[in-house]
Amino acid sequence: MNGYLRATSPEGTELLQKDENFKSSWRVSVGATHQLNDQWTLRGGLAYDKSPVPEEYRSISIPDVDRTWYTLGATYAYSQNLSFDAAFAFLDGSQVTFIEHDTPYEFTSGGDAYLLGLQMNYRF
Secondary structure (H helix, E strand, C coil): CCCEEEEECCCCCEEEEEECCCCCCCEEEEEEEEECCCCEEEEEEEEEECCCCCHHHCCCCCCCCCEEEEEEEEEEECCCCEEEEEEEEEEEECCEEEECCCCCCEEEECCCEEEEEEEEEECC
16 A cells, blocks of 8 residues: 655646555554443543554654554443444544655655544434
8 A cells, every 4th residue: 555645737747745654553442331320321441543644654744653542432321212422532643753755755644633522312
């Protein structure tokens, strides 16, 4: 698997092609659900994503790194038909420094993210 970035002019002339040198990747995760009572369900999880971008091919266009996901969630059942979900995830991606291929420039990139999800469910 090898992705690339390609740019062409309106006339079809190739302006740029940058091979990304992706490799196969994997992810492992574990999660748990606990039924606290008839109204509340609690969830938690942990995951690890291996980046498909080898360290030696990191670039300003894809500064990807391995990351760990920490997740928490809950469901509140207001009634048999109506429930509410909330979830939070923190993605911990390390800060990396790399030199852009074929340039003398050094870049630093960080990869943390915070995700929040809210949902209302109604069963007909």
